[in-house]
Amino acid sequence: MSKAPEGYQPLLNRGTRGSLWLADDHLLVIESTRFLLCLKETYRRLDFANIQAVLHAKSQRGTWLIALFSTFLISSLAILALAGFDSTSARFFSGAMALPSLVALVAHFIKGQTCSLTIQTTVRPWQLTMVTRRSHVLQILAALEPRCREAQQDISINSPTPDLSATSIPLPPLVPVPDNSPPPMTGTHPAAIPAWLCLLAFATMMGGEMIWNSIAATLIMLGLATLSFVLLMIAFTRGGGTLATGGRGVFFCALSTLGISMLGGYAAAMTSMMQASIRGDSSELSSEVSMLRALSAFPEECPDAVSIAAMAIIALTGLSAAAGLLAAMHRNRLVRTSRESSTPLSP
Amino acid sequence: MTSATVWLACPACKSPKSAGFRPDTASTTCLACRKPVEALLLPRAFKPFSPPPLPSAPPALGDAVCFYDAAQKATCLCSQCGVLVSDSWSANWGNRKVCLRCLEKLRESGRDSNFESSRLMWDNICLLLSSTIFILIFPYFAIIAAPATIVLGIRTWNHPRSLVPRSRFRLIVALILASLQVLGMLVGIYFIIQALLDS
Numbered sequence: 001m002s003k004a005p006e007g008y009q010p011l012l013n014r015g016t017r018g019s020l021w022l023a024d025d026h027l028l029v030i031e032s033t034r035f036l037l038c039l040k041e042t043y044r045r046l047d048f049a050n051i052q053a054v055l056h057a058k059s060q061r062g063t064w065l066i067a068l069f070s071t072f073l074i075s076s077l078a079i080l081a082l083a084g085f086d087s088t089s090a091r092f093f094s095g096a097m098a099l100p101s102l103v104a105l106v107a108h109f110i111k112g113q114t115c116s117l118t119i120q121t122t123v124r125p126w127q128l129t130m131v132t133r134r135s136h137v138l139q140i141l142a143a144l145e146p147r148c149r150e151a152q153q154d155i156s157i158n159s160p161t162p163d164l165s166a167t168s169i170p171l172p173p174l175v176p177v178p179d180n181s182p183p184p185m186t187g188t189h190p191a192a193i194p195a196w197l198c199l200l201a202f203a204t205m206m207g208g209e210m211i212w213n214s215i216a217a218t219l220i221m222l223g224l225a226t227l228s229f230v231l232l233m234i235a236f237t238r239g240g241g242t243l244a245t246g247g248r249g250v251f252f253c254a255l256s257t258l259g260i261s262m263l264g265g266y267a268a269a270m271t272s273m274m275q276a277s278i279r280g281d282s283s284e285l286s287s288e289v290s291m292l293r294a295l296s297a298f299p300e301e302c303p304d305a306v307s308i309a310a311m312a313i314i315a316l317t318g319l320s321a322a323a324g325l326l327a328a329m330h331r332n333r334l335v336r337t338s339r340e341s342s343t344p345l346s347p
Numbered sequence: 348m349t350s351a352t353v354w355l356a357c358p359a360c361k362s363p364k365s366a367g368f369r370p371d372t373a374s375t376t377c378l379a380c381r382k383p384v385e386a387l388l389l390p391r392a393f394k395p396f397s398p399p400p401l402p403s404a405p406p407a408l409g410d411a412v413c414f415y416d417a418a419q420k421a422t423c424l425c426s427q428c429g430v431l432v433s434d435s436w437s438a439n440w441g442n443r444k445v446c447l448r449c450l451e452k453l454r455e456s457g458r459d460s461n462f463e464s465s466r467l468m469w470d471n472i473c474l475l476l477s478s479t480i481f482i483l484i485f486p487y488f489a490i491i492a493a494p495a496t497i498v499l500g501i502r503t504w505n506h507p508r509s510l511v512p513r514s515r516f517r518l519i520v521a522l523i524l525a526s527l528q529v530l531g532m533l534v535g536i537y538f539i540i541q542a543l544l545d546s
Contacts, residue, residue, distance in 0.1 A: 013511075030509075039467070152390045152394075
């Protein structure tokens with residue numbers, strides 16, 4: 001365990017990410033500029049007397065971590081299934097890929113929910129980048145609250161005038177806020193509905209491509225996949241989050257199925273190419289055709305298990321597209337209803 | 348009725364003034380990203396910030412005047428250089444009052460660790476330069492990096508490291524690695540010269 005700076009007590013030490021230290025009258029925030037190792041440390045001292053609020057919210061980091069580790073885990077299992085359970089090298093490779101992913105996934109769940117924390121001072125808000133988990137937030141709140149209250153004990157809140165004079169951003173107008181009234185609901189981004197329709201068409205084309213054996217079908221399918229991905233990302237980034245696409249669950253489900261179908265298609269193309277080369281039919285043209293027509297090769301070239309997996313992927317993509325479309329339409333209908341029934345509140 | 352609502356930046360989406368809190372609320376929904384935001388609100392959020400009165404009244408006859416502005420009345424002593432300063436020429440730093448010039452010197456030149464704003468981690472820089480990661484990516488990089496690490500390591504031997512106390516272990520490891528690389532290069536050069544002489 002590292003020693004504390006003189007006159008400080010340790011609060012949170014995240015190694016190269018940064019650390020937090022408590023002094024008698026202030027909180028020392030050590031932030032790091034990293035390139036493999038910490039190359040520069042920046043120090044900020046936040047006076048307990050000047051801290052206005054400690055804000056925290058659930059972050060998206062946890063969802064992305066789960067998606068990443070799950071992808072590795074599923075991919076390793078898919079490789080094992082494709083290569084066959086008897087293959088020693090496949091078992092070794094899958095094990096080497098799956099075990100760290102599983103450990104990381106379990107560790108992530110043990111560590112708890114991911115959070116982001118901001119300390120609002122009289123000058124500006126400070127994001128503490130080293131705080132990533134809810135357990136850290138609780139630890140910081142437990143340490144800061146008594147110290148800040150003690151430092152601010154001479155301040156009474158009888159005149160509840162918000163102090164925002166020190167911030168450079170213009171003040172928002174104070175509006176009448178009824179008790180417990182939720183803020184206004186916004187509809188989906190205009191790109192969301194076309195994105196879901198494209199994804200639905202992609203799933204249909206994927207299914208159809210297994211019957212309609214043509215390069216044109218494959219190209220249309222790839223175009224639809226790209227278009228739906230681009231539109232979903234536009235809705236996600238421009239609309240300000242997953243809700244702009246219809247919902248968190250359907251958005252991540254669509255992204256994962258898109259990724260799996262593309263990766264699955266690639267893996268299937270590779271398998272068919274390998275099988276073609278084993279048969280001696282490894283001309284450049286046939287390889288290229290096999291690569292392009294990934295899924296049409298399934299019924300003829302691949303084992304039954306792969307065909308079943310392909311069917312499952314197609315079904316999953318179709319279901320997620322349909323669910324996304326329904327969620328987006330439902331959300332837009334709710335917004336229309338709420339607008340018609342009441343006057344919306346705005347900040 | 349108008350409620351006293353404090354509008355703060357959302358910690359999730361960073362949108363300024365998107366999370367509104369009232370004195371009796373601890374959680375709200377961000378108007379930008381629609382995520383629930385929790386907050387510990389402290390009395391300072393509801394108390395108007397009052398900076399020191401500027402400019403101060405002109406000094407009366409017999410009053411101490413500010414060292415930096417004779418037209419202003421001195422109100423305190425700089426705890427660093429000891430001159431008399433007015434409110435507008437001084438700053439509070441924890442429990443200390445320092446004049447603005449001393450504050451700048453202390454923060455920029457880092458004479459006092461309580462005022463420092465940043466530090467370069469020379470021991471880590473040396474370790475990175477001498478590490479095998481760089482040498483694996485750029486093998487010829489070691490020709491410059493290894494001697495540079497030795498020079499840098501010796502020059503920064505007494506420089507302050509992190510504010511969190513730590514030993515010179517990293518610097519020693521970096522110097523050992525760099526020395527080994529230089530030694531390897533010298534041996535290589537010796538063998539090349541030998542081979543050239545033999546041929």
